[in-house]
Amino acid sequence: AQTVTQSQPEMSVQEAETVTLSCTYDTSESNYYLFWYKQPPSRQMILVIRQEAYKQQNATENRFSVNFQKAAKSFSLKISDSQLGDTAMYFCAFMKTARGSGAGSYQLTFGKGTKLSVIP
Amino acid sequence: NAGVTQTPKFRILKIGQSMTLQCTQDMNHNYMYWYRQDPGMGLKLIYYSVGAGITDKGEVPNGYNVSRSTTEDFPLRLELAAPSQTSVYFCASSSSRNPSYEQYFGPGTRLTVT
Numbered sequence: 001a002q003t004v005t006q007s008q009p010e011m012s013v014q015e016a017e018t019v020t021l022s023c024t025y026d027t028s029e030s031n032y033y034l035f036w037y038k039q040p041p042s043r044q045m046i047l048v049i050r051q052e053a054y055k056q057q058n059a060t061e062n063r064f065s066v067n068f069q070k071a072a073k074s075f076s077l078k079i080s081d082s083q084l085g086d087t088a089m090y091f092c093a094f095m096k097t098a099r100g101s102g103a104g105s106y107q108l109t110f111g112k113g114t115k116l117s118v119i120p
Numbered sequence: 121n122a123g124v125t126q127t128p129k130f131r132i133l134k135i136g137q138s139m140t141l142q143c144t145q146d147m148n149h150n151y152m153y154w155y156r157q158d159p160g161m162g163l164k165l166i167y168y169s170v171g172a173g174i175t176d177k178g179e180v181p182n183g184y185n186v187s188r189s190t191t192e193d194f195p196l197r198l199e200l201a202a203p204s205q206t207s208v209y210f211c212a213s214s215s216s217r218n219p220s221y222e223q224y225f226g227p228g229t230r231l232t233v234t
Contacts, residue, residue: 004162021154033220033221043208043209043228043230044225044226044227045163045212045225046208046230047222048218050212050222091162091163093162095221097221104150106161106214106221106223107153107165107168107178107179108155108165108223109166110163111162111164112160112161112162113160113161113162
């Protein structure tokens with residue numbers, strides 16, 4: 001079974017500064033996806049960024065980027081130029097990709113989340 | 121295109137009551153999922169479905185039932201509600217045609233059992 005660990009329950013950052021959220025995972029799989037989801041107070045789960053394990057290049061989406069270290073099983077999220085709207089819970093999630101095994105193989109395993117507060 | 125919709129948004133149940141949480145998606149996704157999120161925790165999978173007529177258990181299925189008679193709908197049934205089922209429930213869907221199997225989530229249902 002896969003496990004996802006987020007060691008920072010809460011973090012804060014000044015507006016316009018940069019912050020990094022940590023995530024480590026444990027798996028014996030070789031093919032998988034990693035995701036960061038954002039959950040603002042509205043509760044809606046919003047996909048921030050995803051990374052395919054077979055790609056060495058780190059994914060980027062505008063102000064969001066990841067540092068994917070496959071050997072270390074680490075997947076951190078960097079938010080640059082933090083904005084007030086970035087205040088939310090952030091969840092790291094793992095998905096193995098066992099083709100032909102049905103939807104259950106594509107279930108997401110979530111960490112407990114990091115609560116990020118952006119301070120004006 | 122509404123995506124994934126869930127009803128109701130909030131519900132309070134008494135112990136022993138039953139209810140159905142509704143989930144509908146209009147993206148023609150073949151895979152659908154039900155998760156629960158307890159306070160301070162990530163989401164955990166309750167049940168999932170690979171298509172109409174096919175469902176299977178996830179990590180925490182006890183106390184719940186599902187059905188999938190159409191591609192669009194995936195209702196979650198709670199029988200004999202217990203305080204341990206107080207949680208926020210999320211429905212999600214994805215497509216096997218999307219190589220990343222990205223899941224799209226509904227807005228959630230907050231359920232309190234007292």
